Amino acid sequence: MLILTCPMCGVTAEETEFHGGGEAHLKRFGPGSSEDEFEGYLFMRENPKGVHFERWRHANGCGKWFHAARCTTTLEVFGTYAAQTYEPPAEIKAVISDKRPGWRWREHS
Amino acid sequence: MKRYSAFAVAREAARFHTGWERAWRNPAPKSRYDVIIIGAGGHGLATAYYLGKNFGIKNVAIIEKGWLGGGNTGRNTTIIRSNYLQDPSAALYEKSRSLFETMSQDLNYNVMFSPRGVIMLAQTQHEVRGYQRTAHANALQGVKTEFINPQRVKELVPIINLDGPRYPVLGGLWQARGGSARHDAVAWGYARACSDMGMDVIQQCEVTAVRRDGGKVVGVSTTKGDIDCDKLGIVVAGNSGHVAGMAGFRLPIESVALQALVSEPIKPCMDVVVMANTVHGYMSQSDKGEMVIGGGTDGYNNYTQRGSFHHIEETVRALVETFPMVSRLKMLRQWGGIVDITGDRSPILSKTPVENVFINCGWGTGGFKATPGSGWAMAELMAKGHGPLTDAFGMERFREGRFIDESVAAGVAH
Ligand SMILES: Cc1cc2nc3c(=O)[nH]c(=O)nc-3n(C[C@H](O)[C@H](O)[C@H](O)COP(=O)(O)OP(=O)(O)OC[C@H]3O[C@@H](n4cnc5c(N)ncnc54)[C@H](O)[C@@H]3O)c2cc1C
């Protein structure tokens, strides 16, 4: 069972209190964008074997959305952070680089 | 290859079973093949089998990082049905179901296909309308199904509780020739037949890179060295995104854990397969007497082949409502597999941005039933570049907005 800490209200709880919302930091493309960009935004996912940035909602708590960095092969949570950002904050990246040497932010986009 | 038969059993009994040969060879990889298939699950093996059988392409290697059939093929709850809503799905899944009817004879291997019938329970008005619609669609597609009333459900499944506390049973979609089969046997039967055609099933060999030259595949790198090929088929289920990454393209797929569990063996009590999609519970009884139970997927990306315990709890809770006798059963084992989910809950059988690389994935929670049909269709795609069963399932359908939407039809799709 995953244990997450909501960065909005500070509560640490089991995953049953949260609801997963899929990959985080997707760049939105709308009218006027190319077909490649639109397809990538709507459907293509990194789905990595390793470090994953994802959206969660504290559904049975404060109700706020936030982001988590997690490893999909060990289920280790590297940290959670507020959703109002285009990139993971430096301290989260530092934790990941420390634990997964050679890791790079965003190979695809 | 020596054929299996009643005579063979008698002959071997007479000589104390000293004459059985290995079912498949365990060769070292050659330096080059016409076709390499990554993934010796049911779909990869079936693809190789039909490449040989239907198209005479036999210089083929099937490369597996673990043991053959150790992925989702050996982890599923073996429900076989073809009562899908959309025409391309019905064509593919019904082709597959019909191949199961003769698979044991075809492979000379007992896959224990048991067309005992599958009921999908309708437990909300929405589901009643949905399944009636599916029954009509199936009639037009030539797939034999019917919508049955609660009394008929009770006749078919005496242990069911029709007026459950949350969701009473309002009817069901019944497919009399659906059922189940022995999952390992399907993989083993295809592996034996492939090996017999001279193909190499290479186990304990992980593909670590897809080697390309000017947008075209030239081979793969593996933990047993580099191997060249003309054509490459990627058939790796939950690992599809990872292997596609090696070939340099992305997929509209997320990998998540799906779990199942089995009870202690009990006397025969239910001789059909029952699926309750609203509450996420599926149950059938194995030949050993165990109740085989499947549930819903986890809500986050995962490659660990373990799921969250609360999903087991939800599944069991749903089943206790629908089958009160289950509350007295002890559960023996629980496990998980990593399933590859697409946005429209339909598979991808497709060419890829890399020339001569083909991909077969996205079967998600429901691809065991499709094993022979998927292999049949994928072999045609790889041999000819297109085919009537696969044309609608190309990965460009997402970009073009041509979904084969089975998510509304099934909710989940075992
Ligand atoms: C719990 C559970 C219940 C299910 N219930 C049903 C059901 O009732 N009915 C139904 O129809 N379907 C069901 N399914 C879905 C079904 O199991 C799958 O869709 C189907 O088995 C997929 O077969 P496959 O051959 O594509 O994949 P797999 O059997 O997973 O084979 C893929 C193979 O590729 C190998 N591989 C991966 N990466 C590499 C690499 N880099 N190099 C070499 N090899 C690699 C893996 O080791 C694996 O053996 C269920 C799945 C699960 C997990």
Ligand SMILES: [Zn+2]
């Ligand atoms: Zn909170």
